Amino acid sequence: MNDDALKATKEWMKRFQGLSPDADGLDDLAQAAEKVGGRLRGLSGAEPFGGQPSPFTKILESYAQKNKKNG
Amino acid sequence: MADELLALSLTETAAAIKGGKISSEEVTSACLIRADALGGKLNCIAGLNADAALAAAKATDSKISKGNDLGPLAGVPLAHKDMFYRQGRISGCGSKIRADFIPDQTASVLSRLDAAGALDIARLNMVEFALGVTGHNEITGPVRNPWNMDHITGGSSSGSGASVAAGLVKGALGSDTGGSIRFPAACCGVVGLKPTYGRVSRFGAMPLSYSLDTIGPLTRTVTDNALMFKIIAGFDAGDPTTSGLSVTDPLKTLEDGTEGLRLGVPENYFWDGADAEIRAMLEETVDTYRRLGAQITSVSVPGSIDITNALTSLITSCEGAALHGHWMRERPEDYGRQTLGRLTMGALTPAANYIQALALRDRILSQFMDAAFSTTDALLTPVMMGPVPTIASSDLAGNPGFADFITAMGHCTRPMNYLGLPGLSVPSGFSDNGLPTSFQLIGRPFDEATLYRAARAYERETGCTDKTPAL
Numbered sequence: 001m002n003d004d005a006l007k008a009t010k011e012w013m014k015r016f017q018g019l020s021p022d023a024d025g026l027d028d029l030a031q032a033a034e035k036v037g038g039r040l041r042g043l044s045g046a047e048p049f050g051g052q053p054s055p056f057t058k059i060l061e062s063y064a065q066k067n068k069k070n071g
Numbered sequence: 072m073a074d075e076l077l078a079l080s081l082t083e084t085a086a087a088i089k090g091g092k093i094s095s096e097e098v099t100s101a102c103l104i105r106a107d108a109l110g111g112k113l114n115c116i117a118g119l120n121a122d123a124a125l126a127a128a129k130a131t132d133s134k135i136s137k138g139n140d141l142g143p144l145a146g147v148p149l150a151h152k153d154m155f156y157r158q159g160r161i162s163g164c165g166s167k168i169r170a171d172f173i174p175d176q177t178a179s180v181l182s183r184l185d186a187a188g189a190l191d192i193a194r195l196n197m198v199e200f201a202l203g204v205t206g207h208n209e210i211t212g213p214v215r216n217p218w219n220m221d222h223i224t225g226g227s228s229s230g231s232g233a234s235v236a237a238g239l240v241k242g243a244l245g246s247d248t249g250g251s252i253r254f255p256a257a258c259c260g261v262v263g264l265k266p267t268y269g270r271v272s273r274f275g276a277m278p279l280s281y282s283l284d285t286i287g288p289l290t291r292t293v294t295d296n297a298l299m300f301k302i303i304a305g306f307d308a309g310d311p312t313t314s315g316l317s318v319t320d321p322l323k324t325l326e327d328g329t330e331g332l333r334l335g336v337p338e339n340y341f342w343d344g345a346d347a348e349i350r351a352m353l354e355e356t357v358d359t360y361r362r363l364g365a366q367i368t369s370v371s372v373p374g375s376i377d378i379t380n381a382l383t384s385l386i387t388s389c390e391g392a393a394l395h396g397h398w399m400r401e402r403p404e405d406y407g408r409q410t411l412g413r414l415t416m417g418a419l420t421p422a423a424n425y426i427q428a429l430a431l432r433d434r435i436l437s438q439f440m441d442a443a444f445s446t447t448d449a450l451l452t453p454v455m456m457g458p459v460p461t462i463a464s465s466d467l468a469g470n471p472g473f474a475d476f477i478t479a480m481g482h483c484t485r486p487m488n489y490l491g492l493p494g495l496s497v498p499s500g501f502s503d504n505g506l507p508t509s510f511q512l513i514g515r516p517f518d519e520a521t522l523y524r525a526a527r528a529y530e531r532e533t534g535c536t537d538k539t540p541a542l
Contacts, residue, residue: 013419019399019400019415019418029419032474036378036420036424037424043431055312059433059436061316061517064518067515
């Protein structure tokens with residue numbers, strides 16, 4: 001990340017999160033967040049448009065119940 | 072006599088107290104003396120409740136002598152990570168920010184252990200706010216590994232791993248959001264369970280990530296672990312994410328062996344990056360299971376598993392940043408650099424990415440279940456990719472590169488938090504540097520009993536939990 005981008009990130013953090021992180025390490029953190037964001041964009045997009053998310057415990061329970069049914 | 076008392080496992084201690092062969096006071100005194108002698112060296116104790124513990128032990132003995140049944144853990148000295156709230160007692164969470172925090176409620180897991188008769192003799196050190204896998208803590212200092220004090224304990228339940236391994240207590244609770252029970256168990260040579268998400272109540276426990284946090288036991292033996300799990304598991308109205316499904320008693324099938332058990336060995340992802348020593352240990356473990364009658368099956372896990380490590384980190388950072396936002400703004404100087412760095416990463420992440428990370432969970436779990444569990448009952452993987460590192464070599468604090476280091480550490484553990492599946496860390500021996508090695512058993516949702524059965528068969532065959540550190 002160049003100096004301008006780093007400065008913009010710091011300003012964004014101050015404006016939208018009320019945080020003033022040290023410049024040291026911010027570059028590393030921003031790049032890590034950017035990297036995973038890019039990978040996510042590659043994976044999502046095929047999500048059902050209209051379904052409601054289920055509570056995760058219920059999803060796990062459904063596998064346990066299926067497992068029980070199949071013996 | 073004290074050595075004999077300290078050598079007893081949790082289960083043996085409970086039986087001996089119940090049978091009148093030893094008193095709770097004797098064993099509690101022995102543990103307190105050992106904690107006093109070694110707690111400072113290992114830096115594993117946040118606070119010792121010596122007077123209260125001895126008084127409780129005496130009261131237990133008195134009630135038992137009158138024929139009262141006080142529960143399966145009557146008089147057994149335990150201690151827990153300093154993030155399980157007990158009304159009126161400090162719970163510092165390994166931090167400066169909460170160093171004086173006195174909760175007004177008691178964690179459900181502690182209440183359940185209390186009801187089972189267990190004693191809670193100390194608060195155990197931990198990584199600051201449970202955010203870290205190595206055991207380093209810039210506020211309270213690193214907990215030291217009982218097998219070699221120059222090495223890490225793993226984190227974040229660092230004090231729990233060290234205290235159990237060193238025989239200071241018979242068992243301890245930890246929390247696991249990305250590997251925080253399984254790492255200290257693996258590094259310290261004890262047994263550690265990360266249960267299925269929703270199996271154990273988090274009510275009254277310090278939150279880090281609502282979507283990923285789990286609570287489980289660290290113990291010296293498999294049987295001890297199964298017993299503690301049985302006591303703490305089950306629905307709790309205080310934690311709406313807990314499941315109403317009944318808890319399968321893992322003790323009922325514990326000694327059933329692995330004849331016919333279908334054990335999957337992933338041929339991709341989990342072994343990527345494992346060093347030669349770890350690979351050799353795992354191959355030996357697979358051979359042991361084959362000898363024990365298990366059907367070993369090679370399994371190809373879906374490619375989507377590859378991103379789950381990063382998504383676990385993303386969710387933890389985002390939910391952590393939301394929980395810590397006010398302190399991050401008002402008291403940033405009171406955080407360790409790595410803790411603040413990881414929380415800051417959450418503040419840098421767009422909310423839509425966080426929601427997508429959660430939305431993808433169902434799909435990736437479905438792919439994983441189909442690929443991994445259609446032909447197997449459990450999977451066998453590494454916990455760590457190499458030998459336990461030294462404290463000095465893994466002290467990255469908040470320096471550039473720490474995020475990559477943590478990602479590499481969590482390669483085999485974090486996916487299970489994302490998928491919500493149970494993972495059991497089982498000791499398997501020692502590496503060339505004299506530190507413990509371990510493997511991980513991964514199960515279907517709510518099927519902890521199968522993991523315990525498989526681990527117990529291995530333990531019985533190899534005596535993998537017999538050795539204790541010379542301190």
